[in-house]
Amino acid sequence: MNLFYSKNTTINHNEIVINDQENRHLTKVLRKKTGDLIHVTNGEGVLFKCVIEESNKYKSILRIHDYSIFNNDFPKLKIGISLTKKTDRFEWFLEKATEIGVSEITPIISDNSERNRFNHERSTKLLLSAMKQSLQYKLPILNNPISFLDYILKRDDSYDSYIATCLGDGLELFNKKLCKGNNSDILIGPEGGFNLSEIDLAKKANFVPVSLGENRLRTETAGVVVCSIFSNINYI
Secondary structure (H helix, E strand, C coil), X not given: CCEEECCCCCCCCCEEEEEHHHHHHHHHHCCCCCCCEEEEECCECEEEEEEEEEECCCEEEEEEEEEEECCCCCCCEEEEEECCCCHHHHHHHHHHHHHHCCCEEEEEECCCXXXXXXXXXXXXXXXXXXXXXXXXXXXXXXXXXXXXXXXXXXXXXXXXXXXECCCCCCCCEHHHHXXXXXXXXXXXXXXXXXXXXXXXXXXXCCCEEEECCCXXXXXXXXXXXXXXXXXXXXXX
16 A cells, blocks of 8 residues: 555545645656545544546645544654764654654754754655655654753653663663553663763653663664664553
8 A cells, every 4th residue: 555645634625635746656656547546644643545536747636535533542652862963863763763653753952962953844754754654644743953951841741751871770671661551751862872960850850761771872773772662562
């Protein structure tokens, strides 16, 4: 099944108009024609089954014949993660985290961060592509970068909150501390890690320090490991 994306389409609509890159993929790559069945998501948990009514090189008009609503009760995972020095590594994380399953990603700027900005438009396109490739119907939220302090001050009490670190003795492993079925929020630091003062601030804001294992992981690898652990525990 090939999946297409149409932002702001709701169950109250009768038709969907596909244009630009989505239409080029539909008509030029897949060579779909009038009468063909097409699957479209709005990125908000709805899958539309449509039939092509009209199609040309500029746009395609799809008639909605049926839809399914996926009110996923699966717990949510939020990740606050430092931007990596190399852009391609952060983009790799965005792609893989979306494929595995993440609800919200917030780039954070901490004391050891080496970058404080990223291309939001390009990154959103990567998320869209990963969502469609992995046949998911919920597009992760991608926030603009904020400071480490602002992130911890916005902690949501409905989430179990963690901070991944290599500092400290007797740290529990994330997979042992994680509570199945609970929403979770975890902080992942930059290449130099979080410093002790940041860890202390996080602890005061009720973020629990956890370890991701004995190996020292790159930022983007740690992010993918977190997604994998969270998904595995909640699917078992």
